[in-house]
Amino acid sequence: MIIAMDGPSGSGKSTVAREVARRLGALHIDSGAIYRALTLAALERGLPLDDPARLAALAREVRLELEPTETGELRVRLDGCDVTDRIRSPEVTRAVSRLAAVAPVRAQVTERVRRIAAVARDAVADGRDTTTVIFPHADLKVYLEASAEERARRRARELARRGRPEPYEQVLRAIEERDRQDRERAVAPLRIAPDALVIDTTNMTIDEVVDTIVQAARERGATGGRRPVASAEPVEER
Ligand code: C5P
Numbered sequence: 001m002i003i004a005m006d007g008p009s010g011s012g013k014s015t016v017a018r019e020v021a022r023r024l025g026a027l028h029i030d031s032g033a034i035y036r037a038l039t040l041a042a043l044e045r046g047l048p049l050d051d052p053a054r055l056a057a058l059a060r061e062v063r064l065e066l067e068p069t070e071t072g073e074l075r076v077r078l079d080g081c082d083v084t085d086r087i088r089s090p091e092v093t094r095a096v097s098r099l100a101a102v103a104p105v106r107a108q109v110t111e112r113v114r115r116i117a118a119v120a121r122d123a124v125a126d127g128r129d130t131t132t133v134i135f136p137h138a139d140l141k142v143y144l145e146a147s148a149e150e151r152a153r154r155r156a157r158e159l160a161r162r163g164r165p166e167p168y169e170q171v172l173r174a175i176e177e178r179d180r181q182d183r184e185r186a187v188a189p190l191r192i193a194p195d196a197l198v199i200d201t202t203n204m205t206i207d208e209v210v211d212t213i214v215q216a217a218r219e220r221g222a223t224g225g226r227r228p229v230a231s232a233e234p235v236e237e238r
Pocket of ligand 1: 010032033035036096098126127129130178182
């Protein structure tokens with residue numbers, strides 16, 4: 001079974017996707033983490049974020065691994081180095097939507113996510129186009145939304161918890177700017193799939209959102225309880 005979840009930044013997608021995956025014994029695939037890791041690689045190599053050919057070559061060449069830990073968190077490895085924390089830096093967060101607007105980069109990421117899912121029995125993928133482009137035939141599609149103010153409050157709290165506090169107004173502006181870029185881009189813009197279950201999480205707890213999705217997944221035949229696959233085996237080129 002494939003569950004695909006999209007929504008704007010701060011809608012709670014990654015947290016909810018991780019918990020839904022844990023409850024169903026599925027593999028969590030955070031596609032945003034892949035875009036972030038590629039952005040970090042581009043920044044480190046000094047590649048311009050508007051050079052499609054060089055960015056596409058980078059997206060093809062780097063080795064990327066998403067490895068679930070005991071707690072269900074994903075460790076992200078870029079060419080063997082653990083970059084889990086570095087991909088959440090403000091520099092990467094500011095730059096990622098520019099790289100994510102580059103069509104050949106998106107094609108590479110789409111392929112990588114599909115390959116990871118192909119070797120998992122069940123997967124929960126989250127991002128901006130998992131319901132519309134990566135898995136248009138997902139067994140369950142979910143769109144999470146919340147007001148920009150609530151999303152900024154959540155992000156500000158998370159930054160403070162990680163010891164990198166930023167003023168609320170600044171966080172809100174950054175969220176609104178990323179929303180604009182993700183919704184207005186020409187390739188695979190963020191939008192609601194017609195058959196998605198839309199959940200407004202503004203006044204809901206994480207547990208309530210997770211329960212709603214797990215119940216919808218069970219109605220569609222998810223059994224749960226299987227162990228997640230630890231890492232993705234390479235599959236044949238098509
Ligand atoms: O989910 P997260 O905020 O980590 O995603 C970072 C960025 O990656 C998004 O703002 C978006 O520009 C891009 N992204 C995307 N398509 C996806 C996942 C993420 O364009 N499927």
